[in-house]
Amino acid sequence: MRPVLLAVLIALALPVVANAQTSKPTASSAIATALNDPARKADAANDERRKAADIIAFTEIKAGSRVLDLIPGGGYFSRAFSAVVGPQGHVYAVFPEAYEKAEPGFADKLREVAKQPHYANIEVLLQPANRLSVPAPVDMVFTSQNYHDYPDKFMGNVDPAVLNKQVFDALRPGGLFVIIDHAAEAGSGMRDTDTLHRIDPAIVKKQVEAAGFVFDGESNVLRHPADTRTKTVFDKSIRGQTDQFIYRFRKPAA
Template structure:
């Protein structure tokens, strides 16, 4: 209990000390800034255990919302490797957005490919999954997204992280006990206990849950892209450490 309270107290201090330029980065798109209220990035980063100078992998980074914030957070001596599926980069607007992001943040590297197929970066201090871990159980011919062998992928992840490295997973709470692939396909959610079991099986140690993104009123049977729920889902934030 004392250790948990110590971590919580440290996180509060880190939130208070978070530099303004992490969130108010020059050139950061207005569309990204507008998402801050619901995503609470200052608190997420404060609880992340990621330090300046870290080498971080951002998995299925979308349009780079957290890639940019992580890049600012780790600073010029750190590096962020964003993993982006092929179909995302086929959109010219997304490709342009990434080019602009990398111009603003010279410590960002972009790797194009589905997580299960892209080369795994080496000597990582952290891996970050923002609403994307469930996609390891998803597959789609339409979106050129192949099936992933989750255990094999997590074994590669374990090998890639340095001892003491951290894996951060934020995802939508799903229906407990529901088949993970069916749930990922139907609602893009996941049973939180499946995540714990996956990571434990891979050799990681659970390092606490941070409840800052948990909210009441969400229906775990609904698709996360439902207009009535989008951006308002009940989300878990788990941390895992490589011993």
């Protein structure tokens, strides 16, 4: 191949490689239809703020997918995932027992939702924080603003290595682990998990990769560069505007 032609081909390919690490997938019509489900009327008011369409597209789930929503809180994403995966899919909403003691009532409320025929594909599970398991391998494990909690007292000081290994085991080969969390200062490691409820993105990436995952990309839709990362996420001046990272990790197919 002539040198000039080779250089042109390389130049054209470079932007594709760079963008693979900071992707913002276009939400499909199936996702739009799911989010417009009339049953989600109350949730829909928060879709733009929470970037639901972008995040769901980033998770790569589709009709028939099996999803594990780890510590779903009020169930916002569990209900959205339910609409996307449909009756042939399944959503395991997993609450650690320690979390249920600290934040009682969330699991029961989501169980009531799951009793509705419309949300029959949601299954609520209550488990020890250090014993994550599901009845069948899943396509995606998702946790939003919770990863930083595992090393802390109220969750039983669970080593993130234990969590990541169990997530790895819960996934099918090629499955995805998607983590959203509040960013702490670069180089801070896990210093701020209990005080500011933040975690250094770099330590998350290091810990998850150590479990055997391959980093598969990130989304910047919840980034807020004005956040100094030095205040607690509950500070009124920053709440709802914290700098959040979204990382996607893939379990190797073989």
